[in-house]
Amino acid sequence: MPRIIVHIDMDAFFASIEVLDYPELRGKPVIVGGPAVRGVVSAASYEARAFGVHSAMPMGEALRRCPQAVVMPVRGGRYHDMSRHIMTLLAPHTPLLEQMSVDEAYLDLTHWLPAGATGASVAAEIQTTIARETGLGCSLGVATGKAIAKMASDLRKPRGLVVVPPGEEAAFLAPLEIGKLRGVGAATERKLRALGVHTIGDLARLPATRLGGQFGVVGPELLALAQGRDDSPVVPERQAKSIGRETTYWTDVTERAVLERTLLALTDDVAESLRRHDFLARGVTLKLRDDAFRTITRSTTLPEPSDVTEALYAAARALLTAARWHRPTRLIGVTAGPLQPAADRQFNLFAEDDDKKRKVAGAIDAIKARFGNDAITRARLAKKE
Amino acid sequence: MKFTCPKRVFHEALQSVSRAVASRSTLPILGNVLLDARGGQLRLVTTDLEIGMTSNLPLDGVIEEGAVTVPERILQDVVGNLPDAELTVSSDERNLLTVSSAKSQYTIHGLPAEEFPVLPQVADANKLSVPGPVLRDLVRKTIFASSADESRVFLTGCLLTWDGQTATMVATDTHRLAVKRVPATGKFAQAVSVIIPARALTELLRLLGSTEEPVDVCVGDSQVLFALGRVRLVSRLIEGQFPAFERVIPAETLKRLTANRQHLYDAVRRASIVARAESNKIKLHFEDATLTIDAEGEVGRAHEEVLISLDGELGEIAFNATYLQDVLAVLDTETVELGLTGPLNPGLVKAEGEADYQYVVMPMQML
Numbered sequence: 001m002p003r004i005i006v007h008i009d010m011d012a013f014f015a016s017i018e019v020l021d022y023p024e025l026r027g028k029p030v031i032v033g034g035p036a037v038r039g040v041v042s043a044a045s046y047e048a049r050a051f052g053v054h055s056a057m058p059m060g061e062a063l064r065r066c067p068q069a070v071v072m073p074v075r076g077g078r079y080h081d082m083s084r085h086i087m088t089l090l091a092p093h094t095p096l097l098e099q100m101s102v103d104e105a106y107l108d109l110t111h112w113l114p115a116g117a118t119g120a121s122v123a124a125e126i127q128t129t130i131a132r133e134t135g136l137g138c139s140l141g142v143a144t145g146k147a148i149a150k151m152a153s154d155l156r157k158p159r160g161l162v163v164v165p166p167g168e169e170a171a172f173l174a175p176l177e178i179g180k181l182r183g184v185g186a187a188t189e190r191k192l193r194a195l196g197v198h199t200i201g202d203l204a205r206l207p208a209t210r211l212g213g214q215f216g217v218v219g220p221e222l223l224a225l226a227q228g229r230d231d232s233p234v235v236p237e238r239q240a241k242s243i244g245r246e247t248t249y250w251t252d253v254t255e256r257a258v259l260e261r262t263l264l265a266l267t268d269d270v271a272e273s274l275r276r277h278d279f280l281a282r283g284v285t286l287k288l289r290d291d292a293f294r295t296i297t298r299s300t301t302l303p304e305p306s307d308v309t310e311a312l313y314a315a316a317r318a319l320l321t322a323a324r325w326h327r328p329t330r331l332i333g334v335t336a337g338p339l340q341p342a343a344d345r346q347f348n349l350f351a352e353d354d355d356k357k358r359k360v361a362g363a364i365d366a367i368k369a370r371f372g373n374d375a376i377t378r379a380r381l382a383k384k385e
Numbered sequence: 386m387k388f389t390c391p392k393r394v395f396h397e398a399l400q401s402v403s404r405a406v407a408s409r410s411t412l413p414i415l416g417n418v419l420l421d422a423r424g425g426q427l428r429l430v431t432t433d434l435e436i437g438m439t440s441n442l443p444l445d446g447v448i449e450e451g452a453v454t455v456p457e458r459i460l461q462d463v464v465g466n467l468p469d470a471e472l473t474v475s476s477d478e479r480n481l482l483t484v485s486s487a488k489s490q491y492t493i494h495g496l497p498a499e500e501f502p503v504l505p506q507v508a509d510a511n512k513l514s515v516p517g518p519v520l521r522d523l524v525r526k527t528i529f530a531s532s533a534d535e536s537r538v539f540l541t542g543c544l545l546t547w548d549g550q551t552a553t554m555v556a557t558d559t560h561r562l563a564v565k566r567v568p569a570t571g572k573f574a575q576a577v578s579v580i581i582p583a584r585a586l587t588e589l590l591r592l593l594g595s596t597e598e599p600v601d602v603c604v605g606d607s608q609v610l611f612a613l614g615r616v617r618l619v620s621r622l623i624e625g626q627f628p629a630f631e632r633v634i635p636a637e638t639l640k641r642l643t644a645n646r647q648h649l650y651d652a653v654r655r656a657s658i659v660a661r662a663e664s665n666k667i668k669l670h671f672e673d674a675t676l677t678i679d680a681e682g683e684v685g686r687a688h689e690e691v692l693i694s695l696d697g698e699l700g701e702i703a704f705n706a707t708y709l710q711d712v713l714a715v716l717d718t719e720t721v722e723l724g725l726t727g728p729l730n731p732g733l734v735k736a737e738g739e740a741d742y743q744y745v746v747m748p749m750q751m752l
Contacts, residue, residue, distance in 0.1 A: 282663075303534060304559075344664035345750040346705060348559050349633045349731065 002166035004109040004119040004142065005234060007149035008090065008126060011137040011158035013103035014043035014079055018072045020135050029053070029069040031062055040250065042074050046158055056250040079103075082134065089129055093122060096234045106146050108234035120163045127161060144169060145230025147182040154180065169228030174201030181226060183218055185248075185330075187291065191215070200226045218293060242337025243279065244287075245269045252291045252328035259332055263316055264309070265381050266334045271309040274336055275365055280305035280345060281336030284312055286319040289331035298323050304348060305340055308357045309378075312336060386451030387475035388422045388444055392467050392486065395474070398429050398442045399461045401616050404588050406457045407433035417454035419501045420474070420482075422447045430504060431457060436585045437504040439617040449475070452498035455482045463491050504619055507610035509603045510574040513547055517596035517613065519567050523554045524586050524593075526565045526742060529711045531583045532558035539625030542580040545604070549573035555630050556583070561708045562630055566741040577604045580627055585609070585620030592616055634745050635733050638724030640697030642671055643737070646721045649676075650713035652689035656680040657706030659687045666749050667706045672699035680706070702728045703749040709734075712744045 010016070014032040019025045029048035033041040039059040051066035063069060083102040090097055096108035109119055119142040130138050141152025143164040151173070152162040164172045173181075179189045181200050191214060197203045203226040211219045224230075245266040253259060263286075274281055285299040298319040306312060316334045399418065407415035410433065419430040427442040453476035463484060464472070470486045477483075480495040515523070524543070532540035537559075544555040552569035555562065589611055593600070596613060603610040611618045656667050661682040668679045671693060678689040702725055713721065716736040724733035728751045734744040 303536060340663050343750050343752050344661065344666055346560055346664070347729065347747040347749065349557065349562055349745065349747050350559050350628050 001110065002144045003231075004113065005144065005146055005149045006107040006109060006119060006123050006126070007141045007143075007146065007153045008105050008107070008123075009139050009141075009150070009153045009157075010086070010103035011139055012043055012045050012049075013082075013136070014074065015045040015048070015072075016136050017075075017079055017082055019045065021078070022072075025070055025072075029066050031059075031066070031069045031071045032074055033059055033062075034071060034073050044069075082136070086130060086134065086136075089133055090126065093126065095236060097236050098234045106149065106234045120161070123161055123163075127159070143172075143230075145228075146232050146234065147225050147230045148173065148228065150182060151176065151180055169230070170201075170204060170226075173226060173228060174199060174204065176200045178203060181222065183222055183225070188215065188218075188222075188293070204228075215293060218295075240277075240337075241339060242285070242335045243270055243273050243277070243281070243339065244285070244333055244335030244337075245273075246287060246331055246333025248331045249329065252330050253332075254326070254328050259320065259329060260317060261380065262332055263320065263334060264313055264378070266332070267313040267316055268309045268378065268381070270334055270336050271307055271312055271361065272365060274307040274339070275342075275361065278342040279336075279339040280307050280342050281312060282338050282340060283336070284315040284319065285335040285337070286316050286323065287331070287333035287335065288320075288323065288325055288329060290327035291330050292327075293330075294327070295331075296323060296325070304351070305345070307342060308361050310357050386420065386422050386453055387447075387449035387473070388427060389446035389448065389471055389473050390427070390442070390444060392464060392469050392472050394442065395472055396461070396464045398427070398440045398615075399457070399464060401440045401592070402429050402431045402438040403457060403461060404591065405431040405433055405436050405438040405618075414454060414496050414500055415502075416456055416458070417496060417501065418457040418460060419452065419454045419498055420476075421452035421498065423450040423452075430501065432502055432504060434502065435582065436588060436618065436620045438588075438619075439504065441615045441617075451476060453480050453482055453495045454498055454501050455493045455495035459493055460484075463493070505605075505608050507603045507605040507608045507619060509572065509601075511547070511577050511604045512572040513552055513569045513602045513604075514571045514599050515552065515567065515569050515602060517593050517598050517600055519569075520600050520602070521590065521593045523552065523565050523567050524590055526715050527554045527556040527563040528583055528586050528590070529556070529715065530558060530561050530563040530744070531556040534558070539580055539623055539627055542582045542623045543586055544580050544627040544630070545577065545609075547573070547577040547604070549576075555627070557628065557630060559628070560705065561712075561744065561746040562633060563712070564630065564634065564743045564745075571601075578627075579604055579609060580623040580625065581609055582620055582623055585618065589618055592618060633731065634743055635724065635726065635731055638730075638733050639726045640671075640695065640700060640724070642676060642693045642695055642723045642725070643720055644676065644691055644693045644723070646713055646716055646718060646736075649691050649721065650710065652678050652691050653706050653709045653713065656687040656689050657710065659685045660706055664749065665706045666703055667709075668701065668703045668751065670699075670701040671695055697725075700725060700728070701751065702732065703751045704732065704746060705749060708746045712746070716742075 015030045018030055030045040031041055031048050032043040033039050041055050041057045041062050043055055044053040048066055048069050053062045053066050079102055087099055094107050094109050094112040098106045109122055123140040123142050137159045139153045139157045139160040141149040141162050143149040143152050144166050148164055148169050152164050155162045178192050178197050178200055208223055282305045283299055283301045285297055287297045289295040300315050300319055302315055415433055421428040427444045429440045431438050467486050473485050475483050480497055482493045482495050484491045527543050531543055546553045551566050553566045555564045601612040607622050609620055656678045657665055659682050660666055660680040670677045676691045676693045680687040712734050718736040720737045722735045732746045736742055
């Protein structure tokens with residue numbers, strides 16, 4: 001039985017929220033990001049994109065291309081709150097809901113279609129519901145696998161809905177530019193084009209031996225995906241064996257302080273997720289990828305199962321130190337796991353500190369839930385203005 | 386080197402030092418036993434550089450003084466399988482060891498005695514003398530609470546303190562803590578407070594067996610030495626700060642449950658069979674004369690009832706079954722007391738009439 005996977009991606013999420021909150025911006029090129037001189041673009045409205053502005057672009061460059069753009073500061077908490085609201089709208093459709101980021105999620109509808117419904121009809125219903133309940137647009141892809149559904153959702157933005165019927169995956173992918181394939185960034189794209197691979201179809205026809213070792217462990221994955229084979233499961237965090245967050249840098253990072261700061265922010269997010277789902281992590285895994293796609297993972301067991309940032313971060317940071325990692329870093333990630341139910345918490349004779357941290361973390365979670373994600377943050381993660 | 390010795394005596398001496406032989410080491414000689422025959426005795430030495438063992442065997446039959454080292458496991462295997470008779474053991478300048486009895490002769494390749502590590506000397510400025518059964522009690526009632534977590538190495542041993550009058554041994558893995566105190570006198574120079582690796586204490590328990598003899602314990606700056614009869618066990622000490630354990634022992638508990646130790650042990654052990662493997666959580670509910678124990682896991686459910694006498698109000702609490710099972714297994718009294726205050730407060734286990742023993746155990750989340 002072919003799977004029915006839906007990928008939902010909010011359209012210009014941050015910029016659209018700004019337009020929603022400040023209706024006078026409607027129809028204007030809006031850039032979210034900053035600060036003006038040295039900052040980067042976090043998001044751009046479709047009006048701004050028409051001028052060639054895109055996310056990750058230096059702000060100076062963006063304003064040269066589109067001097068009339070309205071620049072709005074990033075309001076992470078507001079976006080986070082909206083994201084939560086959207087997830088509650090998705091949740092009734094299937095228990096197999098995996099949130100990928102603040103504006104992206106997968107739904108596995110294979111065994112959860114209402115009578116008479118199809119993947120396409122549910123996707124259309126989701127699009128309508130979100131527009132009605134939030135005023136925001138989104139694009140959806142329906143396919144038999146996650147990566148293909150994601151590429152489908154990306155195809156007709158904004159407010160697109162693209163269905164790839166079972167069996168037509170390879171045909172759907174074949175004409176697409178190679179850069180659209182999941183896992184193919186700028187560097188990989190250059191290398192593939194050098195091999196004469198310009199479309200996904202070109203890659204699908206490429207003998208595996210031609211790929212050689214230059215794409216590392218991701219090589220065979222790329223090939224399988226290009227041929228339409230995509231069976232990675234939708235894993236809701238509630239029954240996950242691990243909870244992780246990772247981020248790819250716009251430009252490769254070598255500075256240890258930057259890596260640590262990212263790691264802390266990611267770990268903070270992981271810890272919050274652990275607490276929200278009532279899990280304790282028994283271990284931590286650190287993932288690093290360099291500019292040549294070499295990926296390493298390092299794992300450790302925590303002295304005590306934990307759901308507080310401090311304990312998880314200390315372990316993750318120790319892994320970073322022990323890894324003796326000095327290469328330009330493209331991606332950094334942290335995963336907590338294996339997990340155990342928080343109800344099985346074993347109290348510690350000497351850990352009053354930990355209990356205090358847990359109480360503080362609980363209080364912070366409550367403040368965030370009530371006043372939004374930006375109401376409170378770690379001093380080390382606070383933006384320096 | 387050349388000596389004669391009854392097979393059984395030689396074999397026993399080899400066995401008594403075999404546990405300090407390094408099983409896997411980059412230094413091959415650490416898999417060897419040093420045999421050193423001189424002055425009317427045979428000295429057998431083994432070490433893995435963490436612990437070391439020596440056995441001094443008085444021997445009438447030293448024919449030629451000398452020393453050699455040979456692979457311990459091979460020698461023990463050969464000697465153990467020889468018939469019970471007088472053995473002649475000799476070595477030559479090429480470090481070949483020859484073991485012969487009436488109809489058997491074995492030659493084993495060895496290494497020079499000079500290459501064998503010298504065991505550290507432990508000063509005897511601080512020397513306790515403790516009867517074997519008392520020392521055994523001190524170790525076996527605490528060692529199980531030590532940690533196996535190598536990232537906190539100071540918890541992988543037992544703290545030994547001595548003020549000249551009382552020896553105290555403490556172990557904790559931060560979830561539970563065991564404290565045993567025994568009277569101990571001897572040559573006292575200054576207050577002793579050292580962490581002895583659990584591994585060394587495990588070997589000590591094995592050596593102690595059921596001996597009634599007194600054992601001398603010399604505590605040096607970085608080593609400890611146990612001398613029992615012919616055998617000496619020396620171990621390095623663990624560096625680091627042991628947690629301040631006194632303040633986590635509850636001075637008083639609001640509720641006291643008294644139960645038959647064996648009945649309680651059996652119930653806890655059975656319930657833990659179905660408890661979820663990672664947490665091993667069991668829930669205790671006590672009211673009037675009944676303690677109920679409930680456990681639940683992927684495999685099913687357990688319900689147990691144990692007769693108790695309760696001093697205090699009814700209540701409930703959750704524990705890791707292993708932490709209760711471990712202590713109930715080492716106590717030897719007929720009844721035990723479990724002191725509790727609340728579901729988040731530590732529990733205090735005591736053996737009836739054994740005031741010098743305390744076991745503190747932290748609960749688990751009740752929900």
